[in-house]
Amino acid sequence: MSKLYERVREARTLTQLTQEALAGELGVSRGAVAQWEMAEGTTPSVENLIGLAKRSGLHFEYLATGRGERLFGAPSLAIADEPASYRDLNEQQRLLLAQFETLSPRQRNGLLDLLVDPGKGRRR
Numbered sequence: 001m002s003k004l005y006e007r008v009r010e011a012r013t014l015t016q017l018t019q020e021a022l023a024g025e026l027g028v029s030r031g032a033v034a035q036w037e038m039a040e041g042t043t044p045s046v047e048n049l050i051g052l053a054k055r056s057g058l059h060f061e062y063l064a065t066g067r068g069e070r071l072f073g074a075p076s077l078a079i080a081d082e083p084a085s086y087r088d089l090n091e092q093q094r095l096l097l098a099q100f101e102t103l104s105p106r107q108r109n110g111l112l113d114l115l116v117d118p119g120k121g122r123r124r
Contacts, residue, residue, distance in 0.1 A: 007063050008044065009037045011056035014075050026051050 035041035053060040061068035
């Protein structure tokens, strides 16, 4: 079974990107990508592994653990493709969703409570 740093390097090779270019797409430094590809280096976050799996065409499970199927498809041209379920949203819905993503879990729950049962917050 290959090591994580080898699978990260394999994934980057599939993208045909330099460490610097991949770092730019993931929003990290080139040094971070270099560390991920070193035997004694650091481990990428789950979010970065997800982005790398998507961009490279490797299954996330394979990339993260070395187990399971290796490839799920051709490499993607971008890490941040818009999810298909978001394509039909209007601009106001997209803005609401983007703002929701910036909230803490507690704030999200509070907002959802307010939206689902507006009178709930006024009862005491």
